[in-house]
Amino acid sequence: MTDADPSTILQGLRGSIDNIDAALIFLLAERFRCTKQVGVLKAKHGMPASDPAREEQQIARLMRLAEDADLDPAFAEKWFNFVVAEVIRHHRTAAAQPHD
Numbered sequence: 123m124t125d126a127d128p129s130t131i132l133q134g135l136r137g138s139i140d141n142i143d144a145a146l147i148f149l150l151a152e153r154f155r156c157t158k159q160v161g162v163l164k165a166k167h168g169m170p171a172s173d174p175a176r177e178e179q180q181i182a183r184l185m186r187l188a189e190d191a192d193l194d195p196a197f198a199e200k201w202f203n204f205v206v207a208e209v210i211r212h213h214r215t216a217a218a219q220p221h222d
């Protein structure tokens with residue numbers, strides 16, 4: 123990566139960034155497909171939208187994984203909290219719908 127034209131290098135890196143962003147979108151979509159089913163299950167059985175004990179375990183695990191992957195663990199925690207806030211919003215919406 124030394125002598126190549128910088129704009130060629132940039133183009134190659136951007137290609138990888140675009141592939142990674144696409145994979146992240148697909149993974150997030152799959153995660154929300156699962157959590158929507160969790161929301162319906164919880165709503166049907168009168169279970170609370172959030173489970174703080176489960177979240178604590180998830181955060182501890184993700185922060186360990188982030189450290190191993192050389193990713194800022196505080197960033198991993200922020201990302202998780204951001205996603206879970208949206209999941210809980212979906213769960214509350216599901217609970218407010220009529221269900222049998």
Ligand SMILES: O=C(O)C(=O)C[C@]1(C(=O)O)C=C[C@@H](O)C=C1
Pocket residue numbers: 157160171172173174176177180205206209210
């Ligand atoms: O596992 C659950 O009970 C969920 O509702 C899923 C989930 C998550 O997105 O991982 C979301 C909210 C809970 O507080 C904990 C975890």
